[in-house]
Amino acid sequence: MLYIFCPHCGSRSQNEFAYGGDATVKRPELNKEVSDQEWDNFVYLRKSPRGKHLELWHHISGCRQWIKVERDTSTHEIFKTYKADELTE
Amino acid sequence: MSQDFRLDNIGMVNRDKKISFTFNGKKYFGYEGDTIASALIANGVHLVGRSFKYHRPRGFFGVGVDEPYAILQLERNNERDPNIRATEQEIFEGLEVKSVNCWPSVNFDIGAINNFLKMFFPAGFYYKTFMWPPSFWYKIYEPFIRMAAGFGEASIKHDKERYEHKYEYCDLLITGSGPSGLASAYAAAKNGARVILAEDKPRYGGSLLTSDVNIGNQTGVEWSEKIITELKSMSNVIVKNRSQVFGYYDHNMLVMSERISDHLPQTQKYLPKQRLWYIRAKEVLISSGSIERPLVFGNNDTPGVMLSSAAKEYMKVYGVLVGKKPLIFTNNDSGYETAIEFKKNGVNPLILDTRKEPSSDIVTEAKNLGIEIKFSHVVVAAKGYKKVKSADIAKISDNKKDLSNIENIECDCICVSGFWTPSIHLASQSGNKSEFNEKIDAFIPKKSKQKENTIGSANGKFTLEETINEAFDKGYEVSNKITENNNKVSMPTVVEKKSSEHDKFWCVPLPKGKSYKRFLDFQNDVAVTDIELALREGFRSIEHVKRYTTLGMATDQGKTSNLNGLQLVSDIENKVVPQVGHTTFRPPYTPVSIGAIVGREVGKHSKPTRKSPMHEWHEKNNAVFVDAGVWLRPRYYKQGNETLFEASKREAKNVRKNVGVCDVTTLGKIDVKGPDAAEFLNRVYTNAWLKLPVGKARYGVMLREDGIVMDDGTTTRISENHYHMTTTTAQAANVLSHLEYYLQLVWPGLNVNVVSTTEQWAGAAIAGPNSRALLTKLFPNSDVSNEGLPFMGYKEGDLFGIPAKIYRISFSGELAYEVNVESDHGNFMWEKIIEVGKEFQIQPYGTEALSTLRIEMGHVAGSELDGRTIPHDASLEGLVSKKKDFIGKRSLSRSSFTKPDREKIVGVVPLDKTTSIPEGSYIVKDPKAKLPNPKLGHVSASCWSVEYDNPFSLAIIKDGKNMIGQKLFAMSPLKNKTIPVEIVSSHYVDPEGKRVRA
Structure with a gap:
């Protein structure tokens, strides 16, 4: 079970969190014309790398904040965690 | 005795x-x-x-x-x-x-x-014997294999024992209380670390219990007792016996099973049978020791053949002799220790040593005690069926290939020692790739992937001095990283006998003309010939050999067999062991009770149960409950001998005719507050929200980004910047996460806060033509007339002194209101509604009647909004704004979502007006068409229409709009039914919606 550092609460076990997927996806701005391809990429295309990955976790049984977690998907090593509005490196 | x-x-x-x-x-x-x-x-x-x-x-x-x-x-x-x-x-x-x-x-x-x-x-x-003829499989092979499989029989009764889970955090977890575990625990505890020391046996001390050594002028046993006593007295140390750390998981989470009551006639009061510990440790020291390796010879599975270390432990710990005429068969000095112990207890052993001329303190001691030793000798085969009676022994050549002077000698047990295998299971589970150590012919841990270190004989250190030194150092080092106390205890002096090197010999060749079974894996009956066959048949990878032959499988997971199996594969393949590698070690290290894994999460406790504040009233009034997610909701209120069908019909009819009341506390409720709340709702819902006035409610539909309907419900503007959102019972948690996602990640600029208020409000839906008359009596000080509180209106009221919120919204399609009060007053509200409602013929109704009412009105719910439908499919396209953007809007213009024959919701009525249509039935044009029969869609919900007194269903079918009036068929292969039906509008009752506005 992973041990995730929540920037708001400190280190907590994985069972307090819900996984939120790829954090590098950017939603197209409201009212902006987007092509089918562009929209499809946003809705369906997710990175699933082996290795370092920036992903979203929701501290659902804690502070209810969405956080960004930089994790190695093959070793589960967590390098850094960020608040939702924090800029990532 | x-x-x-x-x-x-x-x-x-x-x-x-x-x-x-x-x-x-x-x-x-x-x-x-x-x-x-x-x-x-x-x-x-x-x-x-x-x-x-x-x-x-x-x-x-x-x-x-x-x-x-x-x-x-x-x-x-x-x-x-x-x-x-x-x-x-x-x-x-x-x-x-x-x-x-x-x-x-x-x-x-x-x-x-x-x-x-x-x-x-x-x-x-398995793959050969039971293949042909195929028809034998079902009746003969499978029952035979099932009968033969497994060890023992599980109980099919409910396990009444209690098992517990416990979560613990520590600086340092030490797995095993042998010399390395004790020494490291002592050094770390004295340095201020919070330590957990786990021992799987009842007694602490590990190998110190059976070895003839001296630490700090005490015997090994005395020293271990002293250390344990001191550790137990320290407040920063937890010492647990009968506790097996069996799994090493991510981020230094280890799981341990503590057998609290297994050694007692029955579980003591207030104690569980077993307790499962989830331990998050900052550092781990693996001191799990090593297991003696067997030597392989003919009939080496005969009762009486056992590990020499086991024979020694039976004597020293239990005072038990495994035999009175022991034969010790060894390739190293450990066998001598057992022989010396036999001799000290008055039994004369014979040692067969595969080595030619070893010399060490222990060998000399054995010689001095007058123990008979035959060097360059091996056991060829054990004799005896149910117990060892004798052994064929022989002299073995220096190249270990030829046997000579075979003779039979009497013995009643054969104690074997093929040197030691470190228990690297936990280290391996942690992700540590092992390396082969030529000196000890075994794998030891290599580079730590997590915060662990392996010490003592688990790390291939087989002398006590090395072990104790390493353990004191590591205990201090890892604890000091955490505590920085710099408190180093002094190391005791260690006295032990020096041993000589072991012989790499492990398998006795077969004498000419003999075909003894030589077993590698004792639990699965895997013999040398099985491995040879597997390799001949082309299985090369050790993982394949394992699965094909079952070497190293089952409850012992090859603790005694793995290395000899690897030796054999590498011998045949002409490789060295490290090239062959070993199979993956996975948790658990030892079998764990299912009960311990499940813990308290059994039966009703497997998930939380949520009850509304009115639950007790429902119980008293013969409610039959149904699980709605984790909520318990009244399904119907039973009167006399009523069936579900009869009761729900009565309740629904009463709503249409008089007035009914339904507990809607379970609906999700979310408070949306902030200056940008209107703008936020406008982006979340498909319809327009900017112009909703204070004191008004609106029905809204929200989508996922892929255009699929996520949830629906009404949201009411309580004040300028305060909205009260309702969601379906099932989606409440998802909707809140969804809102938080957009507020925190996508539009952090919006000044809005959301919070769940589901449990803060108790809700009662009052529905039926008499509802306004009832409301007038409940709230005599409020104007609840059609003008004072119009459809989709909201106002606050005073319910006999209790502040209440009145929403004029309807799910049943009747004139209806929803009254909310703070949860604590829920029961009071409910009783008042029932009491005052008597004169209006009020009856409570459950979810079954609720379903009937909404189905015949064509109102969609979870069975239509099933994660596959877009607003059009559920006839909600009128709520989709063309002007503004919202979550999921762009998806709705995708080609598959705009094609003209897209599925749409319709009503379905059986032609005979009596046969109910099973939910899930397919709608087809021709019931006799060749299979697979092309389906037009499926029936999503069925009820007995109380308005028309005949069955009615909702279905989502292709080109639904143009199907109305057609005669089709509902087919349920599951129920073996084909029902001729007519497709009608989904709005079966009051299609103009006059009643809700009356």
């Missing part, structure tokens, strides 16, 4: 407390502190089971977790517990155990015929 094999002056069992138990129905005695194994051996019993495949007689091979043979079934308080290791289970008064895998008895086992049918059970026999 006479125990022929019990020694008088040695052992740690409590001779003052006799304990009786039964084995296979026969009564035996032992002492407190005995295991089943030690007590049976003391009584001269060595035949305890039959092997898995050939049903060969089985005795005891080890003395602990590595035991491959002595797997018994325990009966305790009328409960069956299979897969009990006799070497671990302590006896208690009245204990009942029996052998498994034998019929009719362990002494006379019919299955032993397999031993003579060996040619039918080669490696991979």
Whole structure:
């Protein structure tokens, strides 16, 4: 079970969190014309790398904040965690 | 009581407390502190089971977790517990155990015929023997395999025992209380670290209990007792015995099973049977020790052949002799220690040493004691069926290939020692790739992937001095990283006998003309010939060899067999062991009770149960409940002998005719507050929200980004910047996460806060033509007329002194209101509604009537909004704004979502007006069409229309709009029904919606 550092609460076990997927996806701005391809990429295309990955976790049984977690998907090593509005490196 | 094999002056069992138990129905005695194994051996019993495949007689091979043979079934308080290791289970008064895998008895086992049918059970026999003819599989092969499979029989009764889970955090977890575990725990604890020391046996000390050493001028046993006593007295240390750390998971999470009551006649009050510990440790020291490796020779599975370290432990810990004419077969000095122990207890052993001329303190001591030693000698084969009676021994050439001078000598046990295998399981589970150490012919951990270090013999350190030094250093080093106390304790001096090098010999060649079975894996009957066959058949990877031959599988997971198996594969393949590699070690290290894993999460406790504040009233009034997610909701209120069908019909009818009240507390409620709340709702919902006035509610639909409907519900503007959102019961949690996602990640600029208020409000839906009259009486001070509180209006009211919120919204399609009060007043509100409603013929209604009412109105719910439908499919396209953007809007213009024959919701009525249509039925044009019959769609919900008194269903079918009026068929292959139906509008009752506005 992973041990995730929540920037708001400190280190907590994985069972307090819900996984939120790829954090590098950017939603197209409201009212902006987007092509089918562009929209499809946003809705369906997710990175699933082996290795370092920036992903979203929701501290659902804690502070209810969405956080960004930089994790190695093959070793589960967590390098850094960020608040939702924090800029990532 | 006479125990022929019990020694008088040695052992740690409590001779003052006799304990009786039964084995296979026969009564035996032992002492407190005995295991089943030690007590049976003391009584001269060595035949305890039959092997898995050939049903060969089985005795005891080890003395602990590595035991491959002595797997018994325990009966305790009328409960069956299979897969009990006799070497671990302590006896208690009245204990009942029996052998498994034998019929009719362990002494006379019919299955032993397999031993003579060996040619039918080669490696991979599952894939060969049972293949042809295919028709045999179902009736003959499968039942046969099922009968033969497994050890023991699980109880099918509900387990009444209690199991607990515990979460613990520590600086340092140490797994094993042998010399390295004790020393490191002591050094770390003295340095201020919070330490957990886990020992799987009842007694602490590990190898110190049986070795002849001296630490700090004390014997090993005295030293370990002193250290344990001191550790137990320290507030920063938790010491646990009978506790096995069996799994090493991510981020230094380890799981340990503590057997609290397994050694007692029954679980004590306020204590569980077992406790599962989830331990998050900053650092881990693995001091799990090592397991002696067997030597491979003919019939080496005969009862009486056992590990030499086990024989020694039976003597020193339990005061039990495994035999009176022992043969020690060894390739290293460990066998000598056992021989010396025999000699000290008045038994004359014979040592066969594969080495030519070893010299060390221990060898010299054995010689001085007058023990007979034959160098360059091996056991060729054990003789005897149910117990070793003699052994064929021989001289072996220097190149270890040729045998000479074969002779038969009498013996009653053969104690083997093929050197030691470090227990690297936990390290391996942590992600640590192992490396092969040529010096000890075994794998040891390499580079840590997590915060762990392996110490002592688990790390290939086989002298006590090295072990103690390493353990003190590591205990200090890792604890100081955490505490920075710099408090280093001084190391004790260690006195031990020096040993000489072991011989790399491990398998005795077959003499000419003999075909003895030489077993590698004792639990699965995997012999040398099986591995040879697997390799001949092309299995090369060790993982494949394992699965094909079952080498290293089952309950002991090859603790004694893995390395010899690897040796053989590498010999045949002409490789070295590290090239072959080893199979993956996975948790659990030892079998764990399912009960311990499940813990308290059984039955009703497997998930939380949520109840509304009115729950007790429902119970008192004969409500029959249904699970709605984790909520319990009244499904119907039973009167007399009513069925579900009758009751729900009565309740629904009463709503249409008079007035009904339904508990809607379970609906999700979310408070949306902030200056940008309107803008936020406008982006979340498909319809327009900017112009909703204060005191008004609106129905809204929200989508996922892929255009699929996520949820629906009404949201009310309570004040300028405050909205009260409702969601469906099922989606409440998802919707809140969804809102938080957009507020925190996508539009952090919006000044809005959301919070769940589901549990803060109790809700009652009052529906039916009489509802306004009832409301007037409930709220005499409020104007609830059609003008004062119009459809989709909201106002606050005073309910007999309790502040209430009144929403004029309707799910039933009738004139209806929803009254909310703070949860604490829920029951008061409910009782008042029932009391005042009497004169209006009020009846409570449950979810079944609620469904009926909404289905015949064509209102969609979860069965239509099933994660596959877009607004159009549910006839909600009128709520989709063309002007503004919102979540998921762009998806709605995708080509598949705009095609003209897209599925749409319709109503379905059987032509005969009497046959109910099963939910899930397919709608087809031609019921006799060739399969697969092209389906137009499916029936999503069915009810008995109380308005028209005939069955009515909702269905989502292709080109639904143009299907209305058509005669089609509803087919349910599951119920074997084909029903001619007519497609009608989904708005079956009051299609203009006059009633809700009346």
